[in-house]
Amino acid sequence: MSTRETTTPRRAGRAGTDSVARKLARNVGVPVLSIVLLFALWQGIVVYFHVAPYIAPRPRQAVLAVTQNWSTLWPLVLGTIRETVYGFIVGAALGIGLGVIMAKVPFLQRLVYPVLVLSQAVPIIALAAPLVLILGFSVTPKVVIVAWIVFFPVTVNVLDGLSHVDQDLMNLARVYGAPRWRTFFQIEIPATATPLFSGLKIGATYAVTGAIIGELAASDGSSLALYQEHANTNLNTAAVYGTTMLMTVIGISWFLLVVGAEVFATPWQRRTVARRRWRRADRSDEEPAR
Amino acid sequence: MSASAILELRDVGKVFGDTVALEPTSLAIDEGSFVAIVGPSGCGKSTMFNIIAGLLAPDGGEVRLHDQPVTGATGHVGYMLQKDLLVPWRTVEDNITMAKRLTGRVNAADRSEARRVARQYGLGEFLRHYPSALSGGMRQRVAFMRTLVTHQPLLLLDEPFGALDAQTRLEMQQWLLQVWKDTERTVLFITHDVDESIFLSDRVLVMSPRPGRVVADITNPLARPRTVDTLVDPQFVTIKGQIMHLLHGGTP
Ligand SMILES: Nc1ncnc2c1ncn2[C@@H]1O[C@H](COP(=O)(O)OP(=O)(O)OP(=O)(O)O)[C@@H](O)[C@H]1O
Ligand SMILES: [Mg+2]
Numbered sequence: 001m002s003t004r005e006t007t008t009p010r011r012a013g014r015a016g017t018d019s020v021a022r023k024l025a026r027n028v029g030v031p032v033l034s035i036v037l038l039f040a041l042w043q044g045i046v047v048y049f050h051v052a053p054y055i056a057p058r059p060r061q062a063v064l065a066v067t068q069n070w071s072t073l074w075p076l077v078l079g080t081i082r083e084t085v086y087g088f089i090v091g092a093a094l095g096i097g098l099g100v101i102m103a104k105v106p107f108l109q110r111l112v113y114p115v116l117v118l119s120q121a122v123p124i125i126a127l128a129a130p131l132v133l134i135l136g137f138s139v140t141p142k143v144v145i146v147a148w149i150v151f152f153p154v155t156v157n158v159l160d161g162l163s164h165v166d167q168d169l170m171n172l173a174r175v176y177g178a179p180r181w182r183t184f185f186q187i188e189i190p191a192t193a194t195p196l197f198s199g200l201k202i203g204a205t206y207a208v209t210g211a212i213i214g215e216l217a218a219s220d221g222s223s224l225a226l227y228q229e230h231a232n233t234n235l236n237t238a239a240v241y242g243t244t245m246l247m248t249v250i251g252i253s254w255f256l257l258v259v260g261a262e263v264f265a266t267p268w269q270r271r272t273v274a275r276r277r278w279r280r281a282d283r284s285d286e287e288p289a290r
Numbered sequence: 291m292s293a294s295a296i297l298e299l300r301d302v303g304k305v306f307g308d309t310v311a312l313e314p315t316s317l318a319i320d321e322g323s324f325v326a327i328v329g330p331s332g333c334g335k336s337t338m339f340n341i342i343a344g345l346l347a348p349d350g351g352e353v354r355l356h357d358q359p360v361t362g363a364t365g366h367v368g369y370m371l372q373k374d375l376l377v378p379w380r381t382v383e384d385n386i387t388m389a390k391r392l393t394g395r396v397n398a399a400d401r402s403e404a405r406r407v408a409r410q411y412g413l414g415e416f417l418r419h420y421p422s423a424l425s426g427g428m429r430q431r432v433a434f435m436r437t438l439v440t441h442q443p444l445l446l447l448d449e450p451f452g453a454l455d456a457q458t459r460l461e462m463q464q465w466l467l468q469v470w471k472d473t474e475r476t477v478l479f480i481t482h483d484v485d486e487s488i489f490l491s492d493r494v495l496v497m498s499p500r501p502g503r504v505v506a507d508i509t510n511p512l513a514r515p516r517t518v519d520t521l522v523d524p525q526f527v528t529i530k531g532q533i534m535h536l537l538h539g540g541t542p
Contacts, residue, residue, distance in 0.1 A: 168375055171345050175345065175364055175365070175367065176365060176392050176440065177366075178389075178392035178393055179393075182393070186388075186391055191379075268379045271420065272419055272420060
């Protein structure tokens with residue numbers, strides 16, 4: 001299980017010793033700085049080498065290509081977000097379900113695992129054409145493609161996590177006389193939290209890519225991917241770069257949201273002392289705060 | 291069986307393939323006593339515990355608790371290992387109440403008891419800490435409190451202090467004796483450490499491997515309370531010699 005059998009100190013007490021300003025500087029300031037530096041590098045290269053605008057725009061032009069066409073782009077962005085989020089949720093649910101079933105039924109694990117590996121060996125782009133034939137040009141084929149990409153790392157990690165729950169801990173639960181379903185929810189599920197979120201984070205990183213592939217292969221007209229392709233044909237390079245930036249922002253935002261969910265769901269990973277909870281009524285015998 | 295026996299084994303044995311892990315063994319444990327079990331690695335000590343706890347079905351024989359057959363059944367003993375098995379996602383308080391959470395609802399009385407026990411035995415300041423913030427000795431104490439609040443009259447402790455340094459171990463031994471005296475439980479205590487077995491117990495069972503069996507049942511006459519002076523008591527040294535002799539190839 002994910003119990004860390006560490007004897008060396010974790011970088012504990014972060015929450016207690018650092019000021020909010022320091023934490024903000026480290027966790028937000030540094031990433032922002034790295035993005036600013038990236039843009040500076042981009043600007044520097046384009047200016048220094050006198051790159052023609054139709055080869056590569058300056059950052060400002062790429063941003064303007066987005067902001068000036070925002071009313072056109074916004075519905076397309078929403079569409080991509082919808083495909084990403086729906087696909088991710090379907091993929092994550094499927095991934096967790098498959099992982100749990102495979103962990104609990106060894107026969108199914110042997111039966112299904114090869115098929116799952118096979119599914120990931122199929123080039124996604126080759127999958128798109130038959131999906132369109134079956135499902136048409138709706139949002140569904142994109143959701144399927146995203147789910148197809150997302151479920152796999154989730155399944156593998158959940159299966160791995162559940163198979164590595166400490167057997168002595170499981171035995172202890174048996175000694176207490178715990179029914180299996182309680183052991184599952186009280187021990188096995190939380191013990192799998194860390195690998196589960198690893199799978200979800202990998203899935204989140206690829207989810208937008210899946211949505212864009214889906215849009216390329218299975219769109220009937222309006223989508224972010226086709227907008228970009230159109231701009232490319234028209235040699236509107238600024239719009240091509242701008243759209244890429246938009247896609248990246250969607251991807252990063254979704255990843256950060258999953259990271260946020262992990263931080264919220266696994267406080268013990270970062271804290272040494274639990275937050276005070278809503279369960280206050282029965283704390284009357286608590287020592288007075290000092 | 292004697293009237294005051296809480297636990298009785300009748301011809302309980304276990305074979306794994308070619309290994310006789312535990313020869314058919316019979317013994318009775320008096321209610322409220324502290325019985326230590328010593329023996330070299332692989333002599334079937336943990337196997338015996340697993341059978342008593344119901345984790346392992348014996349090849350034959352019967353386990354009786356309070357004169358009721360409990361062979362193969364779980365949920366009737368407290369059980370603690372060298373590994374503390376605290377769950378990292380629960381606070382100290384919630385780890386202590388874990389058995390209740392695994393078998394039903396944790397209510398206000400359970401939480402209140404957990405806090406009371408933790409305060410009484412020196413962990414009151416750490417109730418809301420996660421286990422990762424605790425030292426090895428503190429973690430073992432939490433694991434023991436978790437065992438204690440199950441209210442099982444019989445506690446099986448399998449090398450609970452085996453991973454601790456000598457200093458912490460001595461503190462934990464004295465602490466355990468204090469808790470044992472306060473709570474009036476029956477304790478079966480496995481250890482590799484002969485000193486520990488004598489320091490803690492009323493009675494020492496010495497085991498030998500292949501086939502795993504109890505080769506001696508020694509009554510410990512040392513007076514209580516035990517202190518550091520106990521360790522240099524002439525009687526202590528006599529029993530220690532006796533056990534050492536049994537463990538290292540002698541005949542009883
Ligand atoms: N599940 C098992 N399958 C096969 N053999 C086993 C199993 N459990 C224990 N054994 C064997 O039975 C014998 C007794 O094991 P046991 O764990 O009871 O020893 P122990 O006295 O607790 O040793 P230690 O002091 O090292 O903990 C050993 O030879 C061991 O290899
Ligand atoms: Mg053992």
